[in-house]
Amino acid sequence: xxxxxxxxxxxxxxxxxxxxxxxxxxxxxxxxxxxxxxxxxxxxxxxxxxxxxxxxxxxxxxxxxxxxxxxxxxxxxxxxxxxxxxxxxxxxxxxxxxxxxxxxxxxxxxxxxxxxxxxxxxxxxxxxxxxxxxxxxxxxxxxxxxxxxxxxxxxxxxxxxxxxxxxxxxxxxxxxxxxxxxxxxxxxxxxxxxxxxxxxxxxxxxxxxxxxxxxxxxxxxxxxxxxxxxxxxxxxxxxxxxxxxxxxxxxxxxxxxxxxxxxxxxxxxxxxxxxxxxxxxxxxxxxxxxxxxxxxxxxxxxxxxxxxxxxxxxxxxxxxxxxxxxxxxxxxxxxxxxxxxxxxxxxxxxxxxxxxxxxxxxxxxxxxxxxxxxxxxxxxxxxxxxxxxxxxxxxxxxxxxxxxxxxxxxxxxxxxxxxxxxxxxxxxxxxxxxxxxxxxxxxxxxxxxxxxxxxxxxxxxxxxxxxxxxxxxxxxxxxxxxxxxxxxxxxxxxxxxxxxxxxxxxxxxxxxxxxxxxxxxxxxxxxxxxxxxxxxxxxxxxxxxxxxxxxxxxxxxxxxxxxxxxxxxxxxxxxxxxxxxxxxxxx
Numbered sequence: 001x002x003x004x005x006x007x008x009x010x011x012x013x014x015x016x017x018x019x020x021x022x023x024x025x026x027x028x029x030x031x032x033x034x035x036x037x038x039x040x041x042x043x044x045x046x047x048x049x050x051x052x053x054x055x056x057x058x059x060x061x062x063x064x065x066x067x068x069x070x071x072x073x074x075x076x077x078x079x080x081x082x083x084x085x086x087x088x089x090x091x092x093x094x095x096x097x098x099x100x101x102x103x104x105x106x107x108x109x110x111x112x113x114x115x116x117x118x119x120x121x122x123x124x125x126x127x128x129x130x131x132x133x134x135x136x137x138x139x140x141x142x143x144x145x146x147x148x149x150x151x152x153x154x155x156x157x158x159x160x161x162x163x164x165x166x167x168x169x170x171x172x173x174x175x176x177x178x179x180x181x182x183x184x185x186x187x188x189x190x191x192x193x194x195x196x197x198x199x200x201x202x203x204x205x206x207x208x209x210x211x212x213x214x215x216x217x218x219x220x221x222x223x224x225x226x227x228x229x230x231x232x233x234x235x236x237x238x239x240x241x242x243x244x245x246x247x248x249x250x251x252x253x254x255x256x257x258x259x260x261x262x263x264x265x266x267x268x269x270x271x272x273x274x275x276x277x278x279x280x281x282x283x284x285x286x287x288x289x290x291x292x293x294x295x296x297x298x299x300x301x302x303x304x305x306x307x308x309x310x311x312x313x314x315x316x317x318x319x320x321x322x323x324x325x326x327x328x329x330x331x332x333x334x335x336x337x338x339x340x341x342x343x344x345x346x347x348x349x350x351x352x353x354x355x356x357x358x359x360x361x362x363x364x365x366x367x368x369x370x371x372x373x374x375x376x377x378x379x380x381x382x383x384x385x386x387x388x389x390x391x392x393x394x395x396x397x398x399x400x401x402x403x404x405x406x407x408x409x410x411x412x413x414x415x416x417x418x419x420x421x422x423x424x425x426x427x428x429x430x431x432x433x434x435x436x437x438x439x440x441x442x443x444x445x446x447x448x449x450x451x452x453x454x455x456x457x458x459x460x461x462x463x464x465x466x467x468x469x470x471x472x473x474x475x476x477x478x479x480x481x482x483x484x485x486x487x488x489x490x491x492x493x494x495x496x497x498x499x500x501x502x503x504x505x506x507x508x509x510x511x512x513x514x515x516x517x518x519x520x521x522x523x524x525x526x527x528x529x530x531x532x533x534x535x536x537x538x539x540x541x542x543x544x545x546x547x548x549x550x551x552x553x554x555x556x557x558x559x560x561x562x563x564x565x566x567x568x569x570x571x572x573x574x575x576x577x578x579x580x581x582x583x584x585x586x587x
Contacts, residue, residue, distance in 0.1 A: 006134040008204060019136050022129055023143050023265065030125045031147040031269070038167050045169075095579045100569075105234065107177075115181040122148070122185065138196035143265060145189035149256075150272040152186060155179035157276070158404055159283045160324075171406035180232065187229040194222040217262040224251045224258065252277070284401060288334075289317035293398045295390035298375070300458030304426070305386050307351075307374040309400065317400055318370040327433030328407030328560075329353055331374075333398045335385075349383065351376055352429035352562075353403060355466050356436050375462045377426045413438060416558040418447040418549035420541065422571055424563025425459065428452050431562055432463055435486070447548050451536050453567065455492030460529075467529065488531040542574040 011019065097110035106112075126144045130136045154164060156179050158172045165175065197218070201207050209215050230236065231247040256277065260270040291311045298304040311317040330350040355373040378387035389396060413419050419438060421431040435450045454460055467486055542559075549557040559575055561568050 006130075006132050006137055008135070008200070009133050011133075019133065019139075020265075022136070023139055026125050026128070026140060027143040027147045027265075027269070030122055030144045031150070033121065033125075034148070034151050038164070041168050092579055095576065104569075107181075111177065111181055114178065115185060118182070119185050119188065122189065126189065134196070135200065138193060138200065141189050141196065142193035145186050145193065146259065146266040146269045148182060148186055149259075149269050150276055152179065152182050153252075153273045153276040153280070155182065157280050157283070159280075159287075160404070160408065169409045171409060172404055173406050183229065183232065187225055190222055190225055194218065214262055217258050221255055221258045221262060224255045227251060228255075287316070288399045288401045289315050291315070291317065291398055291400045293396055295386060295394045295396065297387070297390050298458065298462050300456070300461060303378040303387065304459060304462065305374075305376045305378055305383070305390050306462045307376060307386070307398075308371065309374070309398065310371040311400070313370070320403065321370040321372070324408070325353070325403055326405065326407045326410070327353075327356060327437045328410075328430050329403035329405030330430075331400050331402035331404070333400055335396070335398060350404070352405075354429040354432060354462065356433050356440075373462065375426055375429050407434070411558075413558050414441055414446050416446055416549075416556040418449070418545050418557045420449050420451070420545045420557070420559045422451045422453075422536070422538075422541075422559070422561040422563070422567070424453045424567040425455070427561075427563035427567075428454075428460075428463060429562075431560055432466065434560065436466055447545075449541070449545060450486045451489065451541060452486060453489045453491055453536050453563065455490070457488070457490060457531065460488055464529070486529050487536070488529060489536045490531055490533050491535050538571050538574045542571070542578065546578045 097113060098108050101107055101109045101112055122144050126140045127137065130140055154162065155175050157165075159165070162172075162175075165171065168175070197215075201209050210219075227247060228251045231244045237244045256270055256274050260267055260274075289311060291309045293310075294308045296306050296308075298306050311321070330352040332350060351374045353372050354375045376383055376386055378384050413434065421435050423431040431450065431452075435448065438446060438448050452460065545559070546557055549555055557578075559571070561571050
């Protein structure tokens with residue numbers, strides 16, 4: 001029987017030993033090849049540091065003209081040096097790579113490029129030197145896929161001490177996309193391995209082998225992997241994240257021992273992956289801290305929950321908050337006193353720290369407070385558990401894990417001429433702490449703009465005290481620019497239904513919003529919150545941000561957004577016309 005030039009061949013003992021040697025060698029080559037991109041990242045970082053300190057590769061002395069329009073003229077292109085031209089071309093390519101592929105819902109073009117490139121490379125290793133031996137090709141797909149399991153599990157580690165995180169300076173959230181990509185590649189290779197073996201059993205009339213222990217374990221493994229891959233699809237995750245989470249935890253635990261006893265040649269890779277998996281579980285559980293918490297519904301809303309957490313000064317969480325917390329980071333929580341399945345699944349949800357823990361004061365001998373708040377929208381069975389607790393027994397104890405988040409690796413935002421922060425709904429839990437920290441930096445001359453789109457003014461109530469306190473102190477500080485106003489856009493009816501909604505709306509309007517006429521009374525609280533009864537004009541906002549950055553600064557612009565996907569997509573479209581300005585984008 002022949003398939004794509006491969007056939008079933010009979011081998012003597014010497015040929016079998018040579019095939020085993022090639023299988024092991026290419027499996028090891030596939031695993032070690034993953035170190036190449038990591039070493040490349042290390043080398044790039046080292047060269048970047050050298051260039052920053054010594055200007056070794058400055059080049060291109062022609063200074064690029066700053067443009068107040070996203071349209072690039074021919075004259076501007078001629079005045080750019082080679083280095084500037086390469087940088088701008090790379091900025092455009094990088095931007096395109098982060099665009100959604102195939103109209104959305106299929107990942108980004110970067111996912112396709114990385115996934116396709118790694119698939120081709122592993123495919124080469126799976127095919128090379130297999131000759132016309134069908135079983136050699138079949139086994140090679142299996143061992144090459146198994147060699148990637150340790151890397152696959154390592155990409156799922158949340159700890160900031162993960163070696164991949166330390167090398168690449170990418171957070172867990174950013175590495176998780178590569179975890180998913182590699183998972184799809186492994187599923188493809190394991191599926192080919194299983195399909196080729198089933199075809200062999202059928203063609204060679206060896207279906208009785210399906211009753212053999214090693215084949216039963218192999219079929220169990222591929223069934224588990226296919227279930228993992230199916231439940232990990234984006235549509236499935238969005239519709240039933242709990243199903244995805246349970247399947248992921250249970251099946252990723254089962255598949256390792258199943259593969260270990262499937263064949264002995266994979267055991268070194270399985271043991272490596274198992275060690276990483278055990279360390280991952282230990283790290284997550286040992287990093288948990290028991291914290292007193294108070295839960296309450298935000299006045300004027302039925303679904304917005306405020307969670308106030310007060311860890312003790314001696315706790316590990318307090319030390320992490322004091323030493324390594326960055327605005328925009330998140331935590332995971334669960335209930336230690338009620339570990340039934342519905343409560344335990346709270347741990348799968350990341351909740352962003354919505355307020356800044358206080359920093360130590362040189363004028364006070366008291367230690368800084370590490371109390372912080374969460375703002376959580378109750379939308380499903382998972383978060384509705386917190387809503388029921390807030391109504392019945394608001395004082396409880398929570399297990400907190402973290403903080404985590406990509407903001408740990410953001411460049412200093414005070415180095416940018418302009419920073420635009422855009423939030424939708426509870427997405428402000430990410431952007432608000434960053435905004436507050438920028439305002440509290442008295443030496444910063446950064447032009448800051450904070451845009452917040454909500455359905456109701458009541459949805460901003462949890463943030464109002466922090467906004468007023470920080471904005472007031474910034475107004476009286478020695479900032480180069482006046483403390484900016486928070487711009488709140490109301491996209492829903494002005495009066496949302498709910499208990500005390502009308503009274504709350506009137507109270508907000510009378511005490512927090514700017515008066516129509518100038519006043520010198522209580523100047524710190526006047527004009528700090530501006531509201532508009534419309535959707536934010538993103539095109540105008542983006543244009544104003546870039547124009548201000550190029551006309552009164554170094555041209556560096558940072559734009560951060562957190563909110564519903566339609567908001568992120570709309571903002572990205574508007575920023576896309578200014579890509580040549582090389583703004584920093586994160587979403």
